[in-house]
Amino acid sequence: MAKRDYYEVLEVSRDSSDSELKKAFRVLARKNHPDKNPDDPDAENRFKEIQEAYAVLSNPQQRRSYDAYGHESPGGNPFGSGGFQGVNISMDDLFSGGFDSVFSQFFGGDATTGRRSSRGNDVLIRHSIDMETAMLGGDTELEVKLLIICEACEGRAAASPDGVKTCGTCSGQGQVTQNRKIGPFIQQMVTECPECSGTGRKITDPCSACRGEGREKKKQTIRFSIPAGISDGTRMRMGGRGEPIRGGGGSPGDLYIQVHIDDHDWYERDGSDLLMALPLGYPELLLGASVSLPHIDGKEISIDIPAGSIPGDTLEVKGRGFPRPRGRGRGNITVLLKLYVPTKLSKNVKKQIEALREEIGIDLDSVEDLVREEAKSRRRTR
Numbered sequence: 417m418a419k420r421d422y423y424e425v426l427e428v429s430r431d432s433s434d435s436e437l438k439k440a441f442r443v444l445a446r447k448n449h450p451d452k453n454p455d456d457p458d459a460e461n462r463f464k465e466i467q468e469a470y471a472v473l474s475n476p477q478q479r480r481s482y483d484a485y486g487h488e489s490p491g492g493n494p495f496g497s498g499g500f501q502g503v504n505i506s507m508d509d510l511f512s513g514g515f516d517s518v519f520s521q522f523f524g525g526d527a528t529t530g531r532r533s534s535r536g537n538d539v540l541i542r543h544s545i546d547m548e549t550a551m552l553g554g555d556t557e558l559e560v561k562l563l564i565i566c567e568a569c570e571g572r573a574a575a576s577p578d579g580v581k582t583c584g585t586c587s588g589q590g591q592v593t594q595n596r597k598i599g600p601f602i603q604q605m606v607t608e609c610p611e612c613s614g615t616g617r618k619i620t621d622p623c624s625a626c627r628g629e630g631r632e633k634k635k636q637t638i639r640f641s642i643p644a645g646i647s648d649g650t651r652m653r654m655g656g657r658g659e660p661i662r663g664g665g666g667s668p669g670d671l672y673i674q675v676h677i678d679d680h681d682w683y684e685r686d687g688s689d690l691l692m693a694l695p696l697g698y699p700e701l702l703l704g705a706s707v708s709l710p711h712i713d714g715k716e717i718s719i720d721i722p723a724g725s726i727p728g729d730t731l732e733v734k735g736r737g738f739p740r741p742r743g744r745g746r747g748n749i750t751v752l753l754k755l756y757v758p759t760k761l762s763k764n765v766k767k768q769i770e771a772l773r774e775e776i777g778i779d780l781d782s783v784e785d786l787v788r789e790e791a792k793s794r795r796r797t798r
Contacts, residue, residue: 422482444466538669541671541674545677546677547680548713550677553642556640556641557638581620590612593605646677652673652675655670690747694752695755
């Protein structure tokens with residue numbers, strides 16, 4: 417499928433200002449955010465397309481290149497051979513406007529000035545929880561090793577303030593300008609200074625504790641809350657708890673905790689609903705029964721099996737599933753009835769069953785008629 421025009425994606429004109437681009441992105445991103453459209457399988461792709469368009473058009477250099485060449489830029493895909501992979505932006509970011517620093521990292525500079533990003537990298541931690549915690553929510557904590565600002569040098573990377581000098585290659589700007597000839601054109605590119613790695617500084621007396629990094633890895637206790645009804649794969653954001661910038665300055669990135677929900681002993685989850693199979697003997701299916709089972713929420717569930725049930729029938733327990741989004745009650749439990757067939761029977765039990773065969777069994781000589789009636793019944797219910 418052909419790639420859509422970035423301006424068309426953001427529903428703006430080609431002469432739109434930076435503020436108009438940002439406003440359009442916020443409106444469309446809120447409307448198409450996957451969290452707001454949990455039942456729409458295409459929402460994630462639309463959201464990613466909107467992100468990609470804004471990432472390019474909000475960067476002055478990339479926008480000029482796109483205006484000149486469209487998607488066929490001489491420099492190739494601006495996001496590398498793998499293409500645009502998307503970024504993690506929460507609904508809170510979209511309402512607060514705290515998303516420009518995320519896009520600034522794609523091209524090694526700020527989204528509006530082209531300067532090196534003044535924000536550290538984001539960190540992703542994967543955390544497993546049981547289904548009970550996923551249903552009820554609760555507070556939890558993790559101990560993990562994270563990069564933090566070096567306590568010995570307070571992040572400057574040098575043993576003393578005198579050990580930090582201005583980089584002579586970029587004159588402390590952290591970036592250098594290069595000219596590249598593309599056909600009859602000269603393209604001017606601003607790139608990270610290779611001498612100081614974009615910091616604008618040279619360390620002449622490195623801190624021995626962090627070896628001139630300005631940051632060190634230490635065990636941290638992360639406390640956070642699991643919301644009731646959380647979905648598998650959800651990422652929770654903790655602003656400012658990510659990596660600090662190497663050599664100090666700027667602000668730390670964000671910490672994301674991705675939740676994995678462990679399998680339950682008998683339930684499977686489908687959105688806000690739960691599914692389970694209930695094996696029963698022939699007497700319970702034929703005569704009916706009542707079964708009680710412990711439930712994830714700590715209370716028992718009672719399942720009434722009507723007399724004359726058959727394997728494959730489903731029953732529904734209302735309002736005992738997972739909490740629905742935005743406080744719309746709870747989902748249901750669907751119970752699939754299955755026939756339990758014992759594999760070991762005593763001779764006495766076999767004789768009793770044999771005696772009942774004439775009462776409750778079928779005439780195998782007329783099985784052809786029964787198969788035909790069954791086929792007609794299925795067609796009537798289509």
